[in-house]
Amino acid sequence: MNDSPPVDLVRHRSPELGARPRVLLAVPVGATEQHGPHLPLDTDTAVAVELCRRLAARVPDVVVAPAIPYGSSGEHAGFPGTLSIGRHALRVLLVELVRSADEFAGVILVNGHGGNLEPLHAAARILRYEGRHVLAWSPTGNPDDSHAGHAETSVMLRLRPESVAMERLEPGETRPLGEIIDQLRQHGVAAVSANGVLGDPTRANAEDGERLLETWATALAERVGRHFPRAATATDVPTPAETPALPL
Numbered sequence: 001m002n003d004s005p006p007v008d009l010v011r012h013r014s015p016e017l018g019a020r021p022r023v024l025l026a027v028p029v030g031a032t033e034q035h036g037p038h039l040p041l042d043t044d045t046a047v048a049v050e051l052c053r054r055l056a057a058r059v060p061d062v063v064v065a066p067a068i069p070y071g072s073s074g075e076h077a078g079f080p081g082t083l084s085i086g087r088h089a090l091r092v093l094l095v096e097l098v099r100s101a102d103e104f105a106g107v108i109l110v111n112g113h114g115g116n117l118e119p120l121h122a123a124a125r126i127l128r129y130e131g132r133h134v135l136a137w138s139p140t141g142n143p144d145d146s147h148a149g150h151a152e153t154s155v156m157l158r159l160r161p162e163s164v165a166m167e168r169l170e171p172g173e174t175r176p177l178g179e180i181i182d183q184l185r186q187h188g189v190a191a192v193s194a195n196g197v198l199g200d201p202t203r204a205n206a207e208d209g210e211r212l213l214e215t216w217a218t219a220l221a222e223r224v225g226r227h228f229p230r231a232a233t234a235t236d237v238p239t240p241a242e243t244p245a246l247p248l
Protein backbone atom coordinates (compact mmCIF):
# COMPACT_ATOMS: atom_id res chain seq x y z
CA MET A 1 0.00 0.00 0.00
CA ASN A 2 1.23 3.49 -0.87
CA ASP A 3 0.81 5.76 2.17
CA SER A 4 2.40 8.84 0.61
CA PRO A 5 0.14 11.91 0.26
CA PRO A 6 -1.53 12.34 -3.12
CA VAL A 7 0.06 14.67 -5.64
CA ASP A 8 -3.18 16.25 -6.87
CA LEU A 9 -4.58 19.03 -4.68
CA VAL A 10 -8.20 18.06 -5.34
CA ARG A 11 -7.66 14.54 -3.98
CA HIS A 12 -6.98 15.99 -0.53
CA ARG A 13 -9.50 16.86 2.12
CA SER A 14 -9.08 20.25 3.78
CA PRO A 15 -7.92 19.02 7.23
CA GLU A 16 -5.24 16.89 5.58
CA LEU A 17 -3.65 19.98 4.07
CA GLY A 18 -3.87 21.81 7.38
CA ALA A 19 -1.74 19.10 8.95
CA ARG A 20 1.06 19.67 6.41
CA PRO A 21 2.51 23.13 7.20
CA ARG A 22 5.18 23.28 4.48
CA VAL A 23 3.03 22.45 1.44
CA LEU A 24 3.95 24.21 -1.81
CA LEU A 25 1.25 24.63 -4.45
CA ALA A 26 2.25 24.13 -8.11
CA VAL A 27 -0.21 25.64 -10.58
CA PRO A 28 0.00 24.59 -14.26
CA VAL A 29 -0.67 27.65 -16.43
CA GLY A 30 -1.59 26.57 -19.94
CA ALA A 31 -3.58 27.61 -22.97
CA THR A 32 -6.21 26.38 -25.40
CA GLU A 33 -4.96 27.20 -28.86
CA GLN A 34 -4.11 25.80 -32.26
CA HIS A 35 -0.97 23.72 -32.53
CA GLY A 36 -0.82 23.12 -36.24
CA PRO A 37 -2.64 20.35 -38.09
CA HIS A 38 -1.16 17.57 -35.93
CA LEU A 39 -1.22 18.54 -32.23
CA PRO A 40 -4.21 18.97 -29.88
CA LEU A 41 -5.42 22.32 -28.60
CA ASP A 42 -4.40 21.53 -25.00
CA THR A 43 -0.73 20.91 -25.76
CA ASP A 44 0.58 23.78 -23.63
CA THR A 45 -1.65 22.77 -20.72
CA ALA A 46 -0.58 19.13 -20.96
CA VAL A 47 3.09 20.12 -20.83
CA ALA A 48 2.57 22.42 -17.82
CA VAL A 49 0.68 19.68 -15.95
CA GLU A 50 3.41 17.11 -16.63
CA LEU A 51 6.13 19.48 -15.42
CA CYS A 52 4.20 20.12 -12.20
CA ARG A 53 3.80 16.38 -11.63
CA ARG A 54 7.51 15.77 -12.22
CA LEU A 55 8.29 18.61 -9.83
CA ALA A 56 6.15 16.91 -7.17
CA ALA A 57 8.10 13.70 -7.73
CA ARG A 58 11.36 15.55 -7.00
CA VAL A 59 10.39 17.98 -4.25
CA PRO A 60 8.60 16.85 -1.07
CA ASP A 61 5.35 18.54 -0.05
CA VAL A 62 4.43 19.83 -3.50
CA VAL A 63 0.80 19.42 -4.53
CA VAL A 64 -0.49 20.15 -8.03
CA ALA A 65 -3.52 22.40 -8.51
CA PRO A 66 -6.03 21.94 -11.32
CA ALA A 67 -4.60 23.49 -14.48
CA ILE A 68 -5.56 26.90 -15.80
CA PRO A 69 -6.53 25.88 -19.36
CA TYR A 70 -6.92 29.37 -20.86
CA GLY A 71 -4.24 31.98 -21.38
CA SER A 72 -3.22 34.94 -23.49
CA SER A 73 -3.37 33.44 -26.98
CA GLY A 74 -4.41 36.37 -29.14
CA GLU A 75 -1.52 35.73 -31.54
CA HIS A 76 -3.29 32.52 -32.58
CA ALA A 77 -6.59 34.19 -33.43
CA GLY A 78 -8.05 33.07 -36.74
CA PHE A 79 -7.27 29.40 -36.20
CA PRO A 80 -10.33 27.33 -35.21
CA GLY A 81 -10.41 26.20 -31.60
CA THR A 82 -8.20 28.91 -30.14
CA LEU A 83 -9.67 30.42 -26.96
CA SER A 84 -8.00 33.36 -25.24
CA ILE A 85 -8.80 35.39 -22.13
CA GLY A 86 -6.17 38.04 -22.90
CA ARG A 87 -3.32 39.49 -20.87
CA HIS A 88 -5.37 41.60 -18.43
CA ALA A 89 -7.76 38.81 -17.48
CA LEU A 90 -4.94 36.31 -17.05
CA ARG A 91 -3.00 38.70 -14.82
CA VAL A 92 -6.07 39.29 -12.64
CA LEU A 93 -6.85 35.58 -12.50
CA LEU A 94 -3.32 34.71 -11.35
CA VAL A 95 -3.21 37.49 -8.77
CA GLU A 96 -6.53 36.55 -7.23
CA LEU A 97 -5.76 32.83 -7.30
CA VAL A 98 -2.45 33.25 -5.47
CA ARG A 99 -4.01 35.69 -3.00
CA SER A 100 -6.45 32.93 -2.09
CA ALA A 101 -3.60 30.47 -1.47
CA ASP A 102 -2.11 32.05 1.66
CA GLU A 103 -2.53 28.78 3.59
CA PHE A 104 0.27 27.30 1.46
CA ALA A 105 3.94 27.89 2.14
CA GLY A 106 4.33 29.22 -1.39
CA VAL A 107 2.97 29.03 -4.93
CA ILE A 108 4.82 27.97 -8.08
CA LEU A 109 3.24 29.12 -11.34
CA VAL A 110 4.49 26.72 -14.03
CA ASN A 111 3.85 28.19 -17.44
CA GLY A 112 3.55 26.26 -20.69
CA HIS A 113 2.72 29.06 -23.15
CA GLY A 114 4.98 31.88 -24.32
CA GLY A 115 2.10 34.31 -24.78
CA ASN A 116 1.46 34.14 -21.03
CA LEU A 117 4.87 35.52 -20.08
CA GLU A 118 4.00 39.21 -19.75
CA PRO A 119 0.88 38.78 -17.57
CA LEU A 120 2.55 35.95 -15.63
CA HIS A 121 5.50 38.11 -14.57
CA ALA A 122 3.29 41.15 -13.99
CA ALA A 123 1.16 39.07 -11.61
CA ALA A 124 4.25 37.76 -9.83
CA ARG A 125 5.57 41.30 -9.31
CA ILE A 126 2.28 42.40 -7.72
CA LEU A 127 2.16 39.35 -5.48
CA ARG A 128 5.76 39.67 -4.34
CA TYR A 129 5.17 43.35 -3.57
CA GLU A 130 2.30 42.23 -1.35
CA GLY A 131 4.70 39.94 0.50
CA ARG A 132 3.51 36.64 -0.93
CA HIS A 133 5.83 33.75 -1.68
CA VAL A 134 5.44 33.09 -5.38
CA LEU A 135 7.67 31.83 -8.16
CA ALA A 136 6.80 32.21 -11.86
CA TRP A 137 8.71 29.75 -14.04
CA SER A 138 8.80 28.95 -17.76
CA PRO A 139 11.13 26.81 -19.86
CA THR A 140 13.41 28.79 -22.16
CA GLY A 141 15.69 28.04 -25.08
CA ASN A 142 15.78 27.84 -28.87
CA PRO A 143 13.35 30.44 -30.27
CA ASP A 144 13.43 29.03 -33.80
CA ASP A 145 11.40 25.94 -32.86
CA SER A 146 8.82 27.73 -30.81
CA HIS A 147 5.37 26.37 -31.70
CA ALA A 148 4.20 22.88 -32.70
CA GLY A 149 7.65 22.07 -34.06
CA HIS A 150 10.15 19.40 -33.10
CA ALA A 151 10.15 20.11 -29.35
CA GLU A 152 6.43 20.22 -28.63
CA THR A 153 5.64 17.37 -31.01
CA SER A 154 8.32 15.19 -29.41
CA VAL A 155 6.97 15.95 -25.95
CA MET A 156 3.41 15.07 -26.95
CA LEU A 157 4.66 11.85 -28.57
CA ARG A 158 6.05 11.00 -25.13
CA LEU A 159 2.99 12.08 -23.16
CA ARG A 160 0.02 11.25 -25.40
CA PRO A 161 1.12 9.66 -28.68
CA GLU A 162 -2.46 8.83 -29.59
CA SER A 163 -3.25 12.56 -29.77
CA VAL A 164 -0.57 13.29 -32.40
CA ALA A 165 -1.80 13.02 -35.99
CA MET A 166 1.38 11.62 -37.52
CA GLU A 167 -0.07 11.62 -41.03
CA ARG A 168 -0.44 15.40 -40.81
CA LEU A 169 3.13 16.26 -39.81
CA GLU A 170 4.50 19.03 -42.00
CA PRO A 171 7.01 21.87 -41.60
CA GLY A 172 5.74 25.33 -40.84
CA GLU A 173 7.63 28.61 -40.86
CA THR A 174 11.28 27.71 -40.28
CA ARG A 175 12.96 31.09 -40.69
CA PRO A 176 14.70 32.36 -37.53
CA LEU A 177 12.28 34.02 -35.15
CA GLY A 178 14.23 37.26 -35.35
CA GLU A 179 13.29 37.59 -39.04
CA ILE A 180 9.54 37.24 -38.46
CA ILE A 181 8.97 38.53 -34.94
CA ASP A 182 7.78 42.02 -35.94
CA GLN A 183 5.21 40.65 -38.37
CA LEU A 184 4.14 38.01 -35.88
CA ARG A 185 3.61 40.58 -33.13
CA GLN A 186 1.65 42.92 -35.37
CA HIS A 187 -0.49 40.39 -37.24
CA GLY A 188 -0.31 37.10 -35.39
CA VAL A 189 0.92 33.62 -36.26
CA ALA A 190 -1.35 33.30 -39.30
CA ALA A 191 0.55 36.12 -41.00
CA VAL A 192 3.80 34.13 -40.98
CA SER A 193 2.64 30.49 -41.00
CA ALA A 194 -0.37 29.22 -42.93
CA ASN A 195 -0.50 25.98 -40.95
CA GLY A 196 0.21 27.58 -37.56
CA VAL A 197 3.54 25.81 -37.06
CA LEU A 198 6.77 27.62 -36.19
CA GLY A 199 9.41 24.95 -36.71
CA ASP A 200 9.63 21.50 -38.27
CA PRO A 201 7.97 18.56 -36.48
CA THR A 202 8.67 15.93 -39.13
CA ARG A 203 11.54 14.26 -37.21
CA ALA A 204 9.95 14.47 -33.78
CA ASN A 205 10.19 11.40 -31.58
CA ALA A 206 9.25 10.31 -28.06
CA GLU A 207 12.87 9.84 -26.98
CA ASP A 208 13.65 13.50 -27.63
CA GLY A 209 10.42 14.36 -25.85
CA GLU A 210 11.48 12.52 -22.71
CA ARG A 211 14.89 14.21 -22.75
CA LEU A 212 13.23 17.61 -23.02
CA LEU A 213 10.79 16.88 -20.20
CA GLU A 214 13.58 15.68 -17.93
CA THR A 215 15.71 18.74 -18.72
CA TRP A 216 12.81 21.09 -18.04
CA ALA A 217 11.78 19.26 -14.87
CA THR A 218 15.34 19.27 -13.51
CA ALA A 219 15.69 23.00 -14.17
CA LEU A 220 12.35 23.66 -12.49
CA ALA A 221 13.19 21.61 -9.40
CA GLU A 222 16.56 23.34 -9.10
CA ARG A 223 14.88 26.76 -9.34
CA VAL A 224 12.29 25.82 -6.73
CA GLY A 225 15.07 24.66 -4.43
CA ARG A 226 16.75 28.07 -4.69
CA HIS A 227 13.55 30.07 -4.31
CA PHE A 228 12.14 28.01 -1.44
CA PRO A 229 15.31 26.95 0.43
CA ARG A 230 13.50 24.58 2.78
CA ALA A 231 12.24 22.55 -0.18
CA ALA A 232 14.51 19.53 -0.47
CA THR A 233 15.22 18.79 -4.11
CA ALA A 234 16.71 15.68 -5.61
CA THR A 235 20.49 16.04 -5.44
CA ASP A 236 21.43 13.19 -7.75
CA VAL A 237 20.07 14.83 -10.90
CA PRO A 238 22.52 17.24 -12.58
CA THR A 239 21.42 20.76 -13.37
CA PRO A 240 21.35 21.25 -17.16
CA ALA A 241 23.71 23.72 -18.78
CA GLU A 242 20.84 25.19 -20.76
CA THR A 243 17.12 24.64 -21.15
CA PRO A 244 15.23 23.94 -24.37
CA ALA A 245 12.58 25.84 -26.25
CA LEU A 246 9.69 27.71 -24.72
CA PRO A 247 6.46 26.68 -26.46
CA LEU A 248 4.41 29.50 -27.95
